[in-house]
Amino acid sequence: MRSALKWAGGKKKVVNEIASLLPKQGKKRLVEPFVGGGSVFLNLDFDEYLLVDMNDDLINLFNIIKNQPLSFIGDAEKLFNSKTNQADRYYQLRDQFNQSSDPYERSLLFLYLNRHGYNGLCRYNKSGGYNVPFGRYKHPYFPSEELHYFSQRAQKATFIQGDFETAFSQLKSNDVVYCDPPYSPINPTSNFTAYAGNSFSDEDQQRLVNCAQKAKHDGVPTLISNHYVDFTKELYKDASKKKLFQVQRTISPKGKSRIKVKEVLALYK
Template identity: 30%
Template sequence: MKAFLMMAYALAKGKCADMTVAKPQLKPVLKWAGGKKQLLDRLEERMPHSYRRYYEPFIGGAALLLDVQPKLAVINDVNAQLLNVYRQLRADAEAVIETLREYDGVPCDKDRYLEMRQKYNDKITSVAFDVECAALTIWINKHCFNGLYRVNSKGLFNVPYNNKTDGPSMDEDNLRGVGNFLRNNDVEIREGDFEAACKDVQSGDFVYFDSPYVPVSKTASFTDYTKDGFTYEDHCRLARLYRRLDALGAKVMLSNHNVDLVYELYDGFHIEPVSVRRAINRDASKRVGKEVIITNYQE
């Protein structure tokens, strides 16, 4: 009887311990145009209650991924420097942290920023995707204007200095946490077109599209953070892919600007407008706007 009670106590204690274990709170490593920090609660509320595999073909700053922390995921982007950050953190977050400590040990001014930007562009030109390139991506992101990632026609980074002279370029615990999440879960990192990233999506999988947005006005241009741009035809391709995934039985969610073209492209699906505040805009008066969350399901 005593042995039975001891066993029951041990099981109950283990069960209670499991119930109190919480996943670490993780946040994006980089400030990224179109980042979803503001929309996280609303996106999570609209996610399916259950799904098999998590797909995010435009991973960007990975706010939703890092908040949800799925055990089985595929992430993708066309930005090789961005993906290198995730790969290096997964491989050895401490090496990235140590390199950033060295960078932060030198005071920053405009000349220092331009020197580091040139060093970064040398990495891009030589296709050197290593720890130093990842650390430079993070450091540059914290010292460039509004955290923008913009390149010229040659693919070289050309965002100006933001006049940040001191302060850390990183949250060390967060970098370690992101590295641990990517290393300890089945997270496949792909690089390429969004259609290719979804080649093996199956029924029951969840796909979240956070693509470059449709311009909010007719005078605005289709732009993104790669030298090739994201065109009107790309948006049409994305809408066609959305419909194919719907036909497969996948659960699909997409966010975009609240504009007529989006309603035309995703006619027939559930489209819900939401208010947002946009941080990356020269004109502060234009930092509030409307977006939409589009789903092919309602739960």
């Protein structure tokens, strides 16, 4: 099942790769410190889910879909029509989102902006303002089926806003952890880690590995995704197991830049 959100770096196409390396025997709860669009939790069966992300708008949206699915879906669909699929109206609604402090209104507009904005980006400026430009799609898709499915799956999930250490601080012995952090850049000009208004540095990448190693010591396996570059080769040198594969990158507006890149799954078990 697809996520209701368009999400740069979403994992729907590589869920099978993740599932092949993620330990499940004796594990009842999946913990995701970077839930993102939610494709992994939507497609892997566990008794429970603990899903964390730094993006407050994302977690707020997920909790509202979980708790108020029918009213939310009905209200959200009203924002998907020919009048709202115009650049001027998009920027008006983007301004409305940035000025709003109402959680329900922000959630409706967050879904609208996600589906009408450029290429599935979720980006904020340094002041916390959502600044993704208009996407110019002919007929933005309203994900009714995906929202209904998400609300059903979410009944077994707990969504929390916070740093990834928030998730690791709540681990139990029957947990398994999957981490999809903002990726290390392929090169300095391709760095895009500020999806939640905060950068994710090399030091943060190391801090994540430190959490994975501690969890391993406590008997909780952790699987981490990332680009396979010189930095991550060294970063994951002590992983119990690694798996390499190639994926298609489509975030670039230039077709010739949409090339396959190598990714790594690093398991600490």
